[in-house]
Amino acid sequence: MxxxxxxxxxxxxxxxxxxxxxxxxxxxxxxxxxxxxxxxxxxxxxxxxxxxxxxxxxxxxxxxxxxxxxxVELGLEAQIIDAIKTLRKKYLGDPTIEEVSYFVGETPEIVSKIIYKFARKLGWMSPTEAFVERRGEELTKFLEFIAMKKFKPTLKPPALWGDSGVIVDTKKTAKEYGKLFPEMIPKVHPQPSDKYILEWGDEAMKVTGLTVKTTEFPITYLFKFEM
CATH class of the missing domain: 1.10.10.10 (Winged helix-like DNA-binding domain superfamily/Winged helix DNA-binding domain)
Structure with a gap:
């Protein structure tokens, strides 16, 4: 199903x-x-x-x-498969073994054996450090877009790449994402002179790689390269 x-x-x-x-x-x-x-x-x-x-x-x-x-309480294999599918949507890319382990509450050693058993079926590949960094940068831009959209209706959405290498419909994805994972969206605090401060939650900070709790809009200066 x-x-x-x-x-x-x-x-x-x-x-x-x-x-x-x-x-x-x-x-x-x-x-x-x-x-x-x-x-x-x-x-x-x-x-x-x-x-x-x-x-x-x-x-x-x-x-x-x-x-x-x-x-219904799922077996560990089913929990891990569900975790990969959920986190892939939540993090805009394949989750790491450590992220799946935290999600299901098991050790990386146990999770690793099960993940690789279903890796081909799920299309999962162990994320490299470069992939995780890139994923975090893309997710940051995406979350910023969702948070700021109601304050800046003409804000141009960032390009997001799907698993097939084709740019996805960011506006549609953002609408669905906001309903499924509202806890990931940073809080916006409007400031004088059309400035905005974004307050990030702990999970969003961890996955995006942000090292500060609040950022100004826009936050492209935090990245090593443009997306």
Whole structure:
């Protein structure tokens, strides 16, 4: 089953723990407007049929029968495959063994054996130091673009290269990315004279290679070469 954006939004909500339907509805339908109630029901049904999630019976504080939705616990191999697919989207390129290890909570030695077992099938190649540096620079530009777009609507998007070597639709990718990984987007603090300060989160700093918590817009001067 190929998961789409709405599937992943539901999964992200359930990663923090089991939830009832009305809790998912409140978060994804009412507060964030990501989907309709009907769409939520359909995606929950599909995820359940694919054994990605399951129903869990429970009792409310007043004794009523209630149903929770929770993620099905995956085996380590499935977790690692999911980690590669997720981090590849999140970091705009193949993750390192150390990054996958941190994601699944296992040692690099154990993860390494499993990754190489599925490497050809997943199209994963161990990132070189140069690749990680380049990936970080591209991700920095991309995150900056997402953060600044609402302040500068005419801002030109950076060029992003897909796995096939073809430039991807940055605007479409940015819209999807912002919904899936909002924690990666830096916070923007407008300053006088049309200046902006971007505040970066810990994960974004680690992956991009930034060594400072805040940067001015634009931040091309931090890079050794232009993208």
């Amino acid at each position: 190929a998961l789409d954006i709405k599937d992943n939004l539901i999964i992200e909500c359930l990663k923090v723990g089991k939830k009832q339907f009305h809790e998912l509805e409140e978060q994804l339908v009412e507060k964030r407007g990501e989907m309709s109630k009907t769409t939520l029901s359909r995606h929950l049904k599909n995820l359940e049929s694919e054994e990605v999630i399951r129903r869990l019976p429970g009792r409310s504080s007043d004794g009523r029968s209630i149903i929770y939705y929770e993620l």
